[in-house]
Amino acid sequence: MEKAIDKFTKYLRENHMRLTKPRRIIVESILEINKHFNAELLYEEIKKRDKSVSLATVYRTMPLLIKAGLSKQSFRCSSKDNYENAYNEEKHLHMICGVCHKIVEVNSEICMIKLQEMAQANDFTLKNINITINGICGDCKRKLKEEDEKI
Amino acid sequence: MEKAIDKFTKYLRENHMRLTKPRRIIVESILEINKHFNAELLYEEIKKRDKSVSLATVYRTMPLLIKAGLSKQSFRCSSKDNYENAYNEEKHLHMICGVCHKIVEVNSEICMIKLQEMAQANDFTLKNINITINGICGDCKRKLKEEDEKI
DNA sequence: ACTGTTTTTGAGAATCATTATCAGAAAAAC
DNA sequence: GTTTTTCTGATAATGATTCTCAAAAACAGT
Numbered sequence: 001m002e003k004a005i006d007k008f009t010k011y012l013r014e015n016h017m018r019l020t021k022p023r024r025i026i027v028e029s030i031l032e033i034n035k036h037f038n039a040e041l042l043y044e045e046i047k048k049r050d051k052s053v054s055l056a057t058v059y060r061t062m063p064l065l066i067k068a069g070l071s072k073q074s075f076r077c078s079s080k081d082n083y084e085n086a087y088n089e090e091k092h093l094h095m096i097c098g099v100c101h102k103i104v105e106v107n108s109e110i111c112m113i114k115l116q117e118m119a120q121a122n123d124f125t126l127k128n129i130n131i132t133i134n135g136i137c138g139d140c141k142r143k144l145k146e147e148d149e150k151i
Numbered sequence: 152m153e154k155a156i157d158k159f160t161k162y163l164r165e166n167h168m169r170l171t172k173p174r175r176i177i178v179e180s181i182l183e184i185n186k187h188f189n190a191e192l193l194y195e196e197i198k199k200r201d202k203s204v205s206l207a208t209v210y211r212t213m214p215l216l217i218k219a220g221l222s223k224q225s226f227r228c229s230s231k232d233n234y235e236n237a238y239n240e241e242k243h244l245h246m247i248c249g250v251c252h253k254i255v256e257v258n259s260e261i262c263m264i265k266l267q268e269m270a271q272a273n274d275f276t277l278k279n280i281n282i283t284i285n286g287i288c289g290d291c292k293r294k295l296k297e298e299d300e301k302i
Numbered sequence: 303a304c305t306g307t308t309t310t311t312g313a314g315a316a317t318c319a320t321t322a323t324c325a326g327a328a329a330a331a332c
Numbered sequence: 333g334t335t336t337t338t339c340t341g342a343t344a345a346t347g348a349t350t351c352t353c354a355a356a357a358a359c360a361g362t
Binding site: 073076093095097098104106108110111114115118119122123124125126127128129130131132133134135136137138141 | 224227244246248249255257259261262265266269270273274275276277278279280281282283284285286287288289292
């Protein structure tokens, strides 16, 4: 497997862009996060390495990482865009609890294949598939029930 | 099938809320829209009927419509939340062109069933399933190719 | 290494969809 | 019709994201 930083460098070169220190740090930080993340969380991870990188640069760099194929847009939670590492192929599906905002990642090969077929059938060049299941997790469900019974 | 306005009235009553004129107009407007919509589009539709309803009320009413089961949150496009009528069961899946933002609605019974099973298996009370396929539509793909060839 | 050119950066302002506030209006209760 | 509760429009506030811009860094050629 091609190393992430090499893949990014290649993408940058092809588009007359430069591999700068902030960009290198951002790539390193992303690799450190092994789950979905939002700009804020990534920014915190980055600051562990270099406090001088600005939030603006984080936001500026995300689209580049996506175009380069390192990251992809995932779900949206609490008004924030979430991303994940693109190589994390097995975890395409998110169940979000509307109460505690806990996120469970699962996988469904069958759905993915079906959806790829559908894109193809509709003359659609697929970039990213996004599946979000909204609901209430077991824990919250139980708590809500208890509260109901108190009244 | 229960009429939308009755369903809404029932929900409101159960929650000590009132069926007011603005709310009635909003429900009527939603039924007039037979596709996905965002707050802005709904607001335009509402103004055809009554210019006095404010945008704030539209935003305030959306969560009620969702909880009442008339509408559901759908995808996000151009930084805007999109909704759709809940009874529109067959159209659960959206393919969004990242270039022209055209949205193609399709259906996949198999995916839906699979996802429902997964929710259940994870002790998750399902509220809403959301599938978005991002990519580039055939038309845009061709245009981009032509432009490439010009250079 | 030096110089000119291009791209990038951090800081902070701007944007814009969505939410919150609040005093007055409407609806239900009495 | 009076009181109580819930709603509303107008408008201000919020907050994630994007934009601006002058200074800094990376690059290309010498």
